[in-house]
Amino acid sequence: MITDIDWQLIGISFITVFLAEIGDKSQLAAIALGGSSNNPRAVFIGSTVALILASLLGVLAGGTVAQFLPEKLLKSLAAIGFATMALRILWSEQ
Amino acid sequence: MKTGDRESLKPISQVPVNVQTKQPRNFWLVFTSTFITIFLAEMGDKTQLVTLLMSAESQAPWIVFIGSALALIATSLIGVSIGYWLSKKLAPETLDLSVAIVLLFITAWLISDIINL
Numbered sequence: 675m676i677t678d679i680d681w682q683l684i685g686i687s688f689i690t691v692f693l694a695e696i697g698d699k700s701q702l703a704a705i706a707l708g709g710s711s712n713n714p715r716a717v718f719i720g721s722t723v724a725l726i727l728a729s730l731l732g733v734l735a736g737g738t739v740a741q742f743l744p745e746k747l748l749k750s751l752a753a754i755g756f757a758t759m760a761l762r763i764l765w766s767e768q
Numbered sequence: 769m770k771t772g773d774r775e776s777l778k779p780i781s782q783v784p785v786n787v788q789t790k791q792p793r794n795f796w797l798v799f800t801s802t803f804i805t806i807f808l809a810e811m812g813d814k815t816q817l818v819t820l821l822m823s824a825e826s827q828a829p830w831i832v833f834i835g836s837a838l839a840l841i842a843t844s845l846i847g848v849s850i851g852y853w854l855s856k857k858l859a860p861e862t863l864d865l866s867v868a869i870v871l872l873f874i875t876a877w878l879i880s881d882i883i884n885l
Contacts, residue, residue, distance in 0.1 A: 679831060680828055680831050683826055683828060683831045683832060683835065684831055684832075684834055684835040684838075685835065686822075686835065687819070687822050687826075687831070687832040687833075687834075687835030687836050687839070688835040688836070688838050688839045688842075689839070690818055690822060690836075690839075691815060691818055691819060691835065691836035691839035691840065692839040692842060692843060694814050694815050694818045695815050695839060695840060695843040696843060698813070698814060698815060699809050699810075699813070699874050699877055699878065700806045700809060700810055700813075700815070700843075700844075700847075701843050701844075701846075701847045702847075702870055702873070702874055703802075703805065703806055703809070703847075703871070703874055704806075704843070704844050704846075704847025704848050704851065705847045705848070705850045705851040705854070705870070706851060706867045706870040706871050706874070707798075707802050707848075707851065707867075708847060708848030708849070708850070708851025708852050708855075709850075709851030709852060709854045709855040709858075709863060709867055710851070710855070710863065710864065710867040711798045711802075712794070713794055713795055713798045714848050714851065714852045715795070716794075716795045716796075716797075716798035716799040716802065717798060717799075717802045717848050717851070718844055718845060718848040719799060720798065720799040720800070720801070720802030720803040720806065721802055721803075721806050721844040721847070721848065722840060722841050722844045722845075723803055724802070724803045724804075724806040724807035724810060725806065725807075725810060725815065725840035725843075725844060726837045726840055726841075727807060728807055728810035728811055728813070728815070728816045729815060729816055729819040729820075729833065729836050729837065729840065730833065731811075731816070732816040732817070732819045732820035732823070733819060733820065733823045733829050733830070733832065733833045735820075736820060736823070736824050743811060743812050745811065745812040745885055746882050746885050748808045748811045748812065749808070749809065749811075749812075749878050749881050749882045749885075750878075750879075750882055751808050752805055752806075752808035752809035752878055753875045753878035753879050753882070755801070755804060755805035755808065756805055756809070756871045756872075756874045756875045756878065757871070757872065757875040759801065759805070759871050760867075760868040760869075760871035760872045760875065761868075763864050763867055763868045763871070764864075764865075764868045766864075
């Protein structure tokens with residue numbers, strides 16, 4: 675089985691996801707959080723696990739993930755999360 | 769990337785006890801806040817859709833998953849390394865301010881996503 679792994683497919687999916695991710699929100703978040711927290715390792719592991727879990731759900735659920743996903747709710751929770759982190763940093767300034 | 773933060777650069781014996789004990793709790797605090805926010809932001813997002821479409825169209829979804837997982841590790845490593853490098857270069861106040869601005873920018877980006885959904 676090992677020999678017939680389609681290395682070309684791995685390469686294509688690596689490059690596609692890499693390019694899709696580079697300009698994405700989570701990349702910006704990794705930069706911001708990686709810089710602000712005194713524990714960059716925790717940020718790296720947290721970000722990686724989150725991203726891999728999200729893409730795993732994508733692979734498992736396939737097309738259906740879009741239907742039953744309350745995207746508006748999830749994204750608003752994420753927005754609140756990022757806003758809270760930003761405000762916490764700003765308030766800890768004083 | 770030189771892992772470990774300022775406290776852990778000193779030999780462990782010199783690090784004050786409260787910092788030593790803070791380390792694990794702090795790890796989980798930072799890990800969970802990063803994990804939750806990025807996971808929520810990623811659900812239904814571009815990267816997930818790209819992986820989803822490629823795995824659906826290819827006969828080998830797990831191969832696609834491996835490729836995308838490696839890419840996600842790489843981009844997270846690059847992102848955190850850039851952030852860590854910047855935190856060494858910028859003065860703490862400018863660093864905190866710019867990080868807060870970037871986080872608020874992400875918030876606005878998410879809100880615009882929500883509006884366009």
